[in-house]
Amino acid sequence: MTWQLTTFTLLALVLGVGFAWYERTHPSSKVLAMVATLAALAALGRVAFAPLPNVKPTTDIVFLSGYVLGGAPGFAVGALAALSSNLVFGQGPWTPWQMVGWGIIGVLGALWAPLTRDRLPRIPTAVLLVLCAYFFGALTNLSTLTAAGGQPSWSQFLVTESAGIPFDTAHAVGNVVFFLAFGPALVRVLRRYRARLEVRWISVLPTPDSPS
Numbered sequence: 215m216t217w218q219l220t221t222f223t224l225l226a227l228v229l230g231v232g233f234a235w236y237e238r239t240h241p242s243s244k245v246l247a248m249v250a251t252l253a254a255l256a257a258l259g260r261v262a263f264a265p266l267p268n269v270k271p272t273t274d275i276v277f278l279s280g281y282v283l284g285g286a287p288g289f290a291v292g293a294l295a296a297l298s299s300n301l302v303f304g305q306g307p308w309t310p311w312q313m314v315g316w317g318i319i320g321v322l323g324a325l326w327a328p329l330t331r332d333r334l335p336r337i338p339t340a341v342l343l344v345l346c347a348y349f350f351g352a353l354t355n356l357s358t359l360t361a362a363g364g365q366p367s368w369s370q371f372l373v374t375e376s377a378g379i380p381f382d383t384a385h386a387v388g389n390v391v392f393f394l395a396f397g398p399a400l401v402r403v404l405r406r407y408r409a410r411l412e413v414r415w416i417s418v419l420p421t422p423d424s425p426s
């Protein structure tokens with residue numbers, strides 16, 4: 215019981231900090247709409263590819279959202295995508311784990327941007343998306359052990375990880391395929407939209423020498 219309470223408290227803290235961080239950025243109505251649209255797109259991608267176990271474009275969309283829009287919007291996109299898609303797949307004790315997992319992946323995307331100087335190298339990014347798949351798989355495996363009751367041991371975790379390797383590998387391969395298929399194009403679209411958000415209109419008062 216202590217383990218479950220501790221993990222629940224930690225998950226709640228991470229989600230609270232993540233959404234508070236997003237709120238403190240004071241997102242405009244356009245940013246709010248963009249985050250909601252991307253979260254819905256990520257959730258829809260998960261639902262659309264449900265017949266293929268663990269193959270989904272959700273991780274790519276969340277990662278690239280953070281890459282272009284920043285850490286706070288990236289976290290929000292990931293967490294909301296998990297929450298909304300589970301309206302179809304079913305809510306449960308695994309939902310906060312998935313929200314945190316995809317939220318962190320959105321933040322990782324934001325951290326990747328300055329490291330690559332916004333150039334989005336294909337092979338290193340694909341490798342990072344593979345690692346994201348195994349990271350997300352480890353979190354979901356831990357959530358399964360936590361829901362089973364008691365404090366999981368390392369041996370139980372390793373057994374669960376070993377059993378989940380085929381599913382995590384499918385997730386990783388899917389991430390690479392989806393990234394190569396639409397990743398650069400999605401980044402270009404998001405950058406154009408971000409550029410429009412950064413436009414500032416300045417009113418210029420006429421000078422005495424200017425023609426009337």
